[in-house]
Amino acid sequence: MANRLDPYSGYNFSVELDGITRAGFRECSGLENSQNAEEYREGTDKNLSVRKLPGLVTHSDITLSRGITSDRKLWDWREKAMKGNVERHDISITLLDNKGNAKITWNLFDCWPRQWTGPSLNATADDLAIEQLVLACERVEVDKWS
DSSP, X not given: OOOOOOOOOTTOEEEEETTTEEEOOSEEEOOOEEEXXXXXXXXXXXXXXXEEEEEEEEEOOEEEEEEOOSOOHHHHHHHXXXXXXXOOEEEEEEEEOTTSOEEEEEEEEEEEEEEEEOOOOOTTOOOOOXXXXXXXXXXXXXXXXX
């Protein structure tokens, strides 16, 4: 019988922000890239179909959510960008197995915070105060896949 490969759980991950902070996040979304197919046809083509050539690769924004604390480092990073002093940092998002071992690491390069969302406050609820940071990144590489 072949070895069975069960999928990893999506709840066990870590985020390392180069030079800013190591923080626990509640949610990470937006790990995605895409590539347009550029259509091309020459007048001498005998085939009535267009050619599809690979275009530029784009990476979607990454959204990180966490319970807000007295740690201001994420806000300070965003505030610098709002004032025109964009600091780019590399970020690693690592998926962990049930024992806490690193299984897959996505390295995001030249990230900067393009949006910050503060917590929703409601005196009749007992929810945690959650902040979100949306990061633009220019490149994603997979460092480990085991």
